[in-house]
Amino acid sequence: MLHAQGFVCDANYQEENLSCEVCPEDRPLIGQFCANDPEVFVQAALLAQNYCDAIDLNPGCAQMTAKRGHHGAFLQDEWNPLQRIILLAHKKLSVPIMCKICVFPEIDKTVRYAQMLEKAGCQLLTVHGCTKEQKGPGRVQCPGSTLSLCGKLWPSLCLPILQDGIQILQDVERCIQDTGAQGVMSAEGNLHSSVPFEGRSPAVWKLADEYLDILWHHTLQVHQQLREELAKAKTLEGIAALSQELKMRCQKEISRQEGAKPPSHLPFRWICQPYVRPGPREGSKEKAGGRSKRALEVEECGTEVLSKNKQKQQLRNPHKTFDPSLKPKYAKCDQCGNPKGNRCVFSLCRGCCKRRAAKETADCPGHGLLFKIKLEKSLAWKGTQPELQEPQTATPHTPGGFSEVMSSALA
Structure with a gap:
């Protein structure tokens, strides 16, 4: 998955992903982007469309980077931007446009969501049978839990549909037989073993x-x-x-x-x-009878044991302490709660101080903000400058006029 904004702006990013050699067995090849802006997505897709056979928009990514960038599955509640992206891409691109989506807890809403994408111009849909909240250990590992959804989703659409979440070869056969999907997709599973493709x-x-x-x-x-x-x-x-x-x-x-x-x-x-x-409850806690490894360490030593990261910090700085009661207390900004500047004339943090000083044209030496002084200096400098006068237009009959200049030049 490529980031559309970075792809458009960064020539090196383009080179890294477009200059790769592709063997014939890799075709058809799909270029996948995450985006939340129609114009940016289409710009990125136009750069990539000559190197692939289709362009995929991924409004199904539930990672934290998608949440921070406000794209992926965190756009699935905003149907208007998604519809505009697909409409514009369908109009401008010479290759098919497709989407990979997560589902909603409500089956009927998922059906309407898929129908909206199809109507906008999506020509192939990949469905991962989990919601955006089901990530990490909660991610659906096989399509068996989504059969009730598939029974309503597949007949309501005319475009081809792929079922995602495939892990092993038996999943492929069971998925196609039970769901009626036209194909399957495997992502995380084949990072560990690609044998099912054989x-x-x-x-x-x-x-x-x-x-x-x-x-x-x-x-x-x-x-x-x-x-x-x-x-x-x-x-x-x-x-x-x-x-x-x-x-x-x-x-x-x-x-x-x-x-x-x-x-x-x-x-x-x-x-x-x-x-x-x-x-989330398996692993070391299960082996330890429900107690975490850290709890067992504290029980054995009788005292709180520092984490490995804190032990490394203490090796670099033996005087460092992690006792919360010994940490310095900072006065908070009255507006946002961040630590305020000790010498701020408004008793605010730097960000809030800068906004207030700019609005009131005031100074705060504690934060190095001098809006008032700079304005006074600017006004004083303008007062010492001579006024600019309009240049006088010379007539043909006055000395220095255009006719006299040309005559002297010809002479």
């Missing part, structure tokens, strides 16, 4: 023989001794030996669980699969 779910060690890297994540959560040995291995032969040992242990586990069903919608851990984020 149409198979191989055993981990088959790929580990080719590249012994990130594919061991799930299995090594169980065989942690091998994980420690892997970290100490210094040669390719040592890594290959560990791969064989891992294969033997997994095969024994397979023989013990033959015929059993996977514990969740994901296959057994020896099958290549994406990383699944732990929920």
Whole structure:
């Protein structure tokens, strides 16, 4: 996803993203932008349209950067700007315009939202079956939870629809069969494993023989001794030996669980699969009987333990203290609550002081603001300057006139 404003203004940003070599297998290639201004979005899209086969507007991004920039999913309640963006892009671009959206908690509102985008000119829609509030561990991992939405959304539209949120190969088959979507999309899942694009779910060690890297994540959560040995291995032969040992242990586990069903919608851990984020209450708290790691540290030591970040700060500055009672107290600005300047004549912070001093043409030496003095100096300087007089227009019969000048020049 590219930032439309930065793309328009920064030639280096354009070069980095437009000069990449693209192999034929990468086509059709979609250029995706985030934007909240129709003119800016179309300018960016016009720069990119000759390098791709379609342009995608992403009003479905729920990251904090989208919230700060007021784009992505934080525009989905403002239908007029989105409609203007799609209308203008549909009119100006020579390639199709498409959108990727999140859903609303209300199914009927999601249907109306999609219909609005289609009417404005959207030619393909990608739907992620989660709301903008469902991010991080709450992000929907598979399309199963959105079937009720799909049953109403798909028949109400004429444009092609892709279902997002795909993690594993079984999700693809189930999604197309149960939802009627024309295709599926995988984003975060294939960052960990792109194997589903090969149409198979191989055993981990088959790929580990080719590249012994990130594919061991799930299995090594169980065989942690091998994980420690892997970290100490210094040669390719040592890594290959560990791969064989891992294969033997997994095969024994397979023989013990033959015929059993996977514990969740994901296959057994020896099958290549994406990383699944732990929920907000899982992980170390679960292992510690509901207590966080930090709570256990305090319990063992009997005193408050500094975080790693604070320990680093204390190493750089041994005299630094983190006791809240010892922190200096600052008087607050009467208007905004920020710390006020100690020598401010208005008892305000710098920002509020600057606005008030400019409005009243006053000075605040404490903040270095001299609006009154600069105005007085400006007026005094203007008073010492001679008045400018209008130049007199010379007539042809007066000395120095145009005719006399030309005559003397010809002579």
